[in-house]
Amino acid sequence: MSAEASYDVVVLGAGQAGLAVGYHLQRAGLVPGDDFVLVDAADRPGGSWPRMWDGLRLFSPATYSSLPGWLMPPWDDAARGFPPRDHVVAYLRAYEERYRLAPLRPHRVRAVRRADDDPSGPLIVESPGLTLAARHVVSATGTWDQPFWPTYPGANDFLGTQLHSSTYRRPEELAGQRVVVVGGGNSAAQVLAEVSTVAEVTWVTQRPPRFLPDDVDGRVLFETATARVQAQREGRAHDGVGGLGDIVMVASVREARGRGVLEAEPMFERLVPDGIARADGRTLSCDAVIWCTGFRPALRHLAPLHMRDDRGRVPVSGAAGTRSAREPRVHLVGYGDWVGAASATLIGVGRSAKATVAEIVDSLQK
Structure with missing residues (x-):
């Protein structure tokens, strides 16, 4: 299948993780629409946030819920300034406009394949109505499309x-x-x-x-996750956020x-x-x-690359800890701690995105 366009980087997903990657690609000198592009399955901005329940609130004030480069506008009310869902959606919409990231949507990527046997050749990104070639692919599709429904005795018998x-x-x-x-x-x-x-x-x-104690919110959780990352770099033990609650x-x-x-x-x-x-x-x-049983990473589009190990996991490596160990042209951003501490959060994904982009740019320059 021939590609309609070719890019240095194709980012899959234009939620918080994809936007953070797009921001850092632009900061590194790559031009959106020419050197890289974001491809999004949704028909509107905001990633998974528009589909979350109406009463959802963040765990932190707006300033601790921001993507790189631009602080989320404040939200002040009786809930100690914790923004509601719609405030986050408006911020993400404005963010992609502010940085002219112009995601291609709606295009749900069905598969990422190798164009040929050349390990440094392009990858082909396929979705209905759109086929792209990329030197690198960043998967930032999150987890919302893969809700975990436990297999539970009697579930099929329940009439409610x-x-x-x-x-x-x-x-x-x-x-x-x-x-x-x-x-x-x-x-x-x-x-x-x-x-x-x-x-x-x-x-x-x-x-x-x-x-958690009443005075512990997302600010403390992010600072604890940051301390854990630093401890890992220095070879020290650290419990991370797990010990807090x-x-x-x-x-x-x-x-x-x-x-x-x-x-x-x-x-x-x-x-x-x-x-x-x-x-x-x-x-x-x-x-x-x-x-309320959580989610799993939405990675079905990567199945043709056969990146999973015997346990069904996708091993990652590289300086950023986001590069597939089995396919170095693919990075995974925003799926949680296994690809970066706090990377599934608004404030935490920026750190993972920055390190990933640095690794990609270094590869592009070789």
Whole structure:
């Protein structure tokens, strides 16, 4: 298949990770539209943020939720300045316009292939209606398109509604119902907090939820992640953010605590047609289950490159820690700690993007 255009770098995804990579490519002297291009599956700016639930709030003030080069405009309200979803979407839209990144959209990349057997030859990026050639590909597709639905006993027998946090939108849709929220992370806590204002909610977790102190938010988490990176460089041990806890006490979660609804039960044993069955044999009737069980990296487009190891993982290497060990023309940015500490966050992805671009530019100049 012949390519319609050829670039030094093709970035897959124009959410926060793709935009951060685009910014640093431009800072390195590459011209958007000529030397590199962003290809995005969505029909509008903002990455996954426009598809998240309406009441979502960040864990940090705007200044600690910014991409490289331009601070997110402040958001000030009773929630200590923690911006809501729509504020983030507006910022990402303005960011891509500010730096004239002009992503090609909507083009969902189906496959990345080698053009031939030449290890330094081009890669071919294929999507319906668009085929590009690239010397380097940066995959920045995130995780939102790969929600993790656990295979759970009785799931097919349950007659009520099953939602994932990726498909949940607003509490009013569950008003007056009996709802079970599954998961012990931030998404579960925030969803529980708002759904419990209109419905009878039961919270279940695999292990007791761990709440961070009220004065710990994304600023502390980022600083801790930064300290971990530095410790790794110096060969020192560091617990990272794992030792602090899992759930940030944003305003809605603190309010839910005040109402006494932040009480979690152990995970149920199975689903039954009208609810859940606990390990001790007791049952609980419910109308809906919301699975706040996380996501997996959206990497199906890279399957033709056969980059996974025997455990199903994509090993990475290089100075930035984002280059595929099996295909050095491919970098992965923004998927979480395995490709860069805090790289799945707005503020954290800039560091990973900068190091990745430096490595790519060095390769282009050889």
